[in-house]
Amino acid sequence: MILVNKDPLTFLYLYGYRIGNEYFVTMWSRLKKFFIETGDLSFFAARYFKEALKPPFEFRELLRQCYQMGNRSLFLVGITGFIIGLVLTLQSRPTLIQFGAVSWMPNMVGISIVREVGPVITALICAGRIASGIGAELGSMRVTEQIDAMEVSGTNPFKYLVVTRILATTLMLPILVVFGDLLALYGSALVENIKGGVSFQLYFNTVFNALNFSDLVPATIKSFFFGFIIGLVGCYKGYYCKKGTAGVGVAANTAVVMASLLLFLVDFIAVFIADIFYEL
Amino acid sequence: MENKDQIKYKAEKPDLGTVIEIRDLRKRFGDNHVLNGFNLTLKKGSNLVIMGKSGSGKSVMIKCIVGLVAPDSGTVKILGKEINNLDREAMDELRLDIGFLFQGSALYDSMTVRENLEFPMRRHKKKLGINKNTEPLVLEALENVGLAHAIDLMPSELSGGMKRRVALARSLILKPKVILYDEPTSGLDPITSKEIIELMHRIQKIYGTASLIITHDVDCARVISDRIILLVDGINYAEGTYAELSKSTDPKVAAFFKK
Numbered sequence: 001m002i003l004v005n006k007d008p009l010t011f012l013y014l015y016g017y018r019i020g021n022e023y024f025v026t027m028w029s030r031l032k033k034f035f036i037e038t039g040d041l042s043f044f045a046a047r048y049f050k051e052a053l054k055p056p057f058e059f060r061e062l063l064r065q066c067y068q069m070g071n072r073s074l075f076l077v078g079i080t081g082f083i084i085g086l087v088l089t090l091q092s093r094p095t096l097i098q099f100g101a102v103s104w105m106p107n108m109v110g111i112s113i114v115r116e117v118g119p120v121i122t123a124l125i126c127a128g129r130i131a132s133g134i135g136a137e138l139g140s141m142r143v144t145e146q147i148d149a150m151e152v153s154g155t156n157p158f159k160y161l162v163v164t165r166i167l168a169t170t171l172m173l174p175i176l177v178v179f180g181d182l183l184a185l186y187g188s189a190l191v192e193n194i195k196g197g198v199s200f201q202l203y204f205n206t207v208f209n210a211l212n213f214s215d216l217v218p219a220t221i222k223s224f225f226f227g228f229i230i231g232l233v234g235c236y237k238g239y240y241c242k243k244g245t246a247g248v249g250v251a252a253n254t255a256v257v258m259a260s261l262l263l264f265l266v267d268f269i270a271v272f273i274a275d276i277f278y279e280l
Numbered sequence: 281m282e283n284k285d286q287i288k289y290k291a292e293k294p295d296l297g298t299v300i301e302i303r304d305l306r307k308r309f310g311d312n313h314v315l316n317g318f319n320l321t322l323k324k325g326s327n328l329v330i331m332g333k334s335g336s337g338k339s340v341m342i343k344c345i346v347g348l349v350a351p352d353s354g355t356v357k358i359l360g361k362e363i364n365n366l367d368r369e370a371m372d373e374l375r376l377d378i379g380f381l382f383q384g385s386a387l388y389d390s391m392t393v394r395e396n397l398e399f400p401m402r403r404h405k406k407k408l409g410i411n412k413n414t415e416p417l418v419l420e421a422l423e424n425v426g427l428a429h430a431i432d433l434m435p436s437e438l439s440g441g442m443k444r445r446v447a448l449a450r451s452l453i454l455k456p457k458v459i460l461y462d463e464p465t466s467g468l469d470p471i472t473s474k475e476i477i478e479l480m481h482r483i484q485k486i487y488g489t490a491s492l493i494i495t496h497d498v499d500c501a502r503v504i505s506d507r508i509i510l511l512v513d514g515i516n517y518a519e520g521t522y523a524e525l526s527k528s529t530d531p532k533v534a535a536f537f538k539k
Contacts, residue, residue: 056403141388149386152346153400153450154372 044236051156052163061160065168069130073176076129077122081180084121085113085187093195102196109188110207111215118181119219120267123226126173127259131234134165135255138238139248147239162239166231173227174220218274225266233259297324298357299458299490300345305354306514307340314340315351316514320492322458327484327491329501331536332511338494339383341511342460345492346380347371359457376404379451379459379489383466385443387435387450394418394431397450404454421449424486425479441472445479452483459483461493465500477503498537502526510536 088109096102138161141147150157189203237255241247300322307315314337322328332338343349345356347363356363361374387396397418405412422428425445435443444464451459464480465473477500484491495501501508502522510518510525510533518525518533526537 144384144389145382145386146388148343148348149380149382149388150399151348152375152378152380153454154375155399155403156368156372 040240041232041236044239045232047158048163048166048232048235051159052167054159056159058160058164061164062167065164066172069126069165069168070172070175073126073129073172074179077125077176077180078183080121080125081118081183082187084117084180085109085184085189086191088112088117088184089188089191093191105192105196106188106198106203106206107210110185110210113181113184113188114211115215115219116267116271118184119177119223119226120263122177122180123173123223123230123263124260126169126176126227127230127233127263128256130169131230131237131255131259132252134231134234135238135241136248136252138162138235139241139251142239142241143243143245143248158239162235165235166228169231169234170224170227173230174223177219177223177226214278218270218277222267222270225270226263229262229266230259233262298322299324299359300492301355301357302341302345303355303357305341305344305356306352307337307344307349308352314514315344315354317354318511318514319516320509322490322492324457324490325484325488326506327493327504329493329495329505329508330511331496331498331501331508333496336511337514338511339462342462342492342494345460346375346378372403376454377457379454379456381444381447381451381459381461381464383463385435385440385447387438387443387447389435391435392431393422393427393433393435393438393446396435396446397421397453400450400454417453421453422446424452424483425449440468441475444468444472444476448476448479448483452487455487456489458490458492461491461495463495463497464493465495465497473497473500480504 089105092105092108093102096105096108138147141161147157147161150160185204185207189198189200192198192203193200234255237251237258241251298321300320302318302320305315305318305320306313318337318341320328320330320341330338330341340349344351345358345363347366351364358374359377361370363371363374366374387393388399391399398414401414401417405414418431419428422431425448427442427445427449430438430442430446435446438446448464461480465476468476480491480493481504483489491504493500493504505522508518508520508522508525509516512518512532518528518530520528525533528534528537
């Protein structure tokens, strides 16, 4: 389209049309890619459920993955939870003192950590550590034909590699969340003990009195879904990794981004549903 | 579909029973037509070499044989079974009779050499009549490739040639009836390549397997082949023994075999 030698209005119209058209084409191709990716991920999830329920079961590999993902994430989740507890208490303290409500600190911190902060922070850390790890591991196995070698040897690689990993993250994440929550509460109690002279026993008594069954159940159910999402996205990105070493990097990177986004989406849905039950 | 350019020589080997039979195999990826009616017959105990330039469809063809790539049309029969009609379980059972040596060895890098060799046996112990102790089988396979001492090493601790030999031992562990080699000497120095070729020769004598070898290493083809198929533009361009093809005056064949 020639844009020179036109009067200003025609120029603006044609230029605007071209920009608009390009924008529309780009948006359309992105939207199409998004729908294709969503469809592929849904099929991948459906295949997981189908394969997970069908024998033979890979118990040994499942235990190995639980150890790899659970035990090896304990330190990171623990230290992060502890610091979150410290920071949350230190940041909230001046405001609560201003309103004369510092005695509500254990209730506020306890409920916010158990209901929301603990599961989300732990899940995000695991998305960074586990989803990228799975993406890179399966990606490099795909690139170096190790997955093909499994298939050729008469082993179902989806069952051996994917089902075990998704199941391991689904089972391990709630445990990691509980561990992270406890250390976050300990961090909070430490600040209260040092700054406010509150004993650990009093702090934890107040926290556990403030917490209800209805706080724990949605958070635990949510954690299972978070674990599932982390495993699913990591495996999906790694299993369908494009050829070449660059493909492995992309798989690891996009696994973290996609898992983190989906975690927030699942969190919103979980909070929304839990809210309906609170109102009943 | 018969191509006018196809050059065929009389097969010298007597009919010993067909292990692999491919008829009119076609595969394309988008607009890229990789295989355009490829045919192949591999007889029991014989060595068939497929040669061709990079990107001529050799690896796609070998992956069609083991079901890693689904062909668009055509038939692939292995040991009398047409693989297009097999479900996953039947295909897995058939794969017990097929050994596959990957171009990059494809050893599981999170497992030791022992675990790599045990891996193909874990799901098929009952069918193969193997008791719990797989050590003798692992050792036997490793001794045949001269690497019994490397049993507890990790793949990262092995050289390129050793990795290839361990991969060969892994593909032999189930005592397959046919072994498919995807560029067995690529990326190796000439001395190690020679060792691998000799090993393939020896293995064939011990196990009596039929071999389908994909390579563009002319020396490898000369030493090991009973018959050679030259794959050009997805079809069997020329077919014959090494002696026949190396004397060919056809420019495409001669370009491949000239020293």
